[in-house]
Amino acid sequence: MGITGGIAAYKAPMLVRLLVKAGAEVTCAVTEHALQFVTELTLETVSGHRVYKDLFDRQNPHSTEHISLKDWGDAMVVAPATANIIGKMASGIADDALSTLLLSFRKPLFLAPAMNTQMLESPALKRNIEMLRADGVNIIESTSGELACGTSGDGRMEEPENIAKALEETLTANSRCNGKRVLITAGPTYEKIDAVRFIGNFSTGKMGFALAEELALRGFEVVLVAGPTHLTAHHPNIERIDVTSAREMYDAATTHFPSCDAAILSAAVADFRPDHQADYKIKKQSDSDDMTLHLVQNPDILATLGKMKHDGQVLAGFALETDNELENAKKKLTKKNLDFIVLNSLHDKGAGFGHDTNKVTIIDRNGSITVGELKSKQAVAIDIADKLAALISS
Numbered sequence: 001m002g003i004t005g006g007i008a009a010y011k012a013p014m015l016v017r018l019l020v021k022a023g024a025e026v027t028c029a030v031t032e033h034a035l036q037f038v039t040e041l042t043l044e045t046v047s048g049h050r051v052y053k054d055l056f057d058r059q060n061p062h063s064t065e066h067i068s069l070k071d072w073g074d075a076m077v078v079a080p081a082t083a084n085i086i087g088k089m090a091s092g093i094a095d096d097a098l099s100t101l102l103l104s105f106r107k108p109l110f111l112a113p114a115m116n117t118q119m120l121e122s123p124a125l126k127r128n129i130e131m132l133r134a135d136g137v138n139i140i141e142s143t144s145g146e147l148a149c150g151t152s153g154d155g156r157m158e159e160p161e162n163i164a165k166a167l168e169e170t171l172t173a174n175s176r177c178n179g180k181r182v183l184i185t186a187g188p189t190y191e192k193i194d195a196v197r198f199i200g201n202f203s204t205g206k207m208g209f210a211l212a213e214e215l216a217l218r219g220f221e222v223v224l225v226a227g228p229t230h231l232t233a234h235h236p237n238i239e240r241i242d243v244t245s246a247r248e249m250y251d252a253a254t255t256h257f258p259s260c261d262a263a264i265l266s267a268a269v270a271d272f273r274p275d276h277q278a279d280y281k282i283k284k285q286s287d288s289d290d291m292t293l294h295l296v297q298n299p300d301i302l303a304t305l306g307k308m309k310h311d312g313q314v315l316a317g318f319a320l321e322t323d324n325e326l327e328n329a330k331k332k333l334t335k336k337n338l339d340f341i342v343l344n345s346l347h348d349k350g351a352g353f354g355h356d357t358n359k360v361t362i363i364d365r366n367g368s369i370t371v372g373e374l375k376s377k378q379a380v381a382i383d384i385a386d387k388l389a390a391l392i393s394s
């Protein structure tokens, strides 16, 4: 648990107690300013652990606590989180013990902001919060009420009981994902015409890679079948299989699906391929102004997995539509035997191929429809992962 220098820090020991009572082991990392509001002795007493506050601890000169603590915790919550720590996190600044730990922490991270209303409403703070949300940080919104400065308004830290509840809900959902296997397809496929040419599409794989990272972060073992893309997968729980054509993607997906608990197919698979693929470069014909390619249909990977699916497996796909979007997506959901489908409309600006943002509607087989806002692909990945986590646990 991180604690920074705001008046709400006086509630931090209560949160530590609630977490300990719920069965968690807690270590506190504090800023210098936090210790103006709460004592080290109080935190050590309620947590039963030494407080981490100094990057250059003279008693432990070779300490790399900011590195070992990042592996120690299953999750981290900063409560209260001041505008200052939020700004540092959004910019990657690491100039003290807590900010250095936060920069290296790669597991579920929660922030409970607390500050004066004017600070909360400042454009810089709003921008920083959005950046952190896009990075996958869970923001526990502040509430409205009396503030330390004597005024009343937004900016009060959420009550410790509710912070503990938010942590518990997410960690419980994540623990159900722990060790489960999920298959993801991502990126385009290239269908070879000859030795130097192919039929492809504009997919970059960003959405599928964001999903793979988010699911790995939640404890899933991810099998990522990727079409040609320059993207890199970072999380050690991601096993990446590179393929080029739809048929290679089909082979990899059908091989791995039986050992998986879920699959989300986000790849933009070419529906057709040239029936003949030359292993030399096709020459221009001097006596002809046109050229005809004969295409044959590729296997539908998602529909095949829909037929293979057994009880307990969750299957999801994407639908990229230009007309009658909802109706077409629902048809695909039924036809391919999916549990949910993520609809992308080409009419939405900033959504779809190549963009860093996306706007999706999630439709499940029970008819529930969730229309999302335009957000970063990382934030969309969080929504999709939430949907999967809910279905996998039920």
Ligand code: CTP
Pocket (backbone or CB within 6 Å): 185, 246, 265, 266, 267, 268, 269, 270, 271, 298, 299, 300, 301, 302, 303, 316, 317, 318, 319, 320, 321, 332
């Ligand atoms: N898909 C697949 N294999 C294919 C084609 C599509 O696995 N050969 C998957 C995509 O990964 C996506 C979903 O099917 O999850 C829907 O893809 P989309 O291109 O929207 O639809 P199609 O099924 O190809 O139908 P249409 O082209 O008629 O819209």
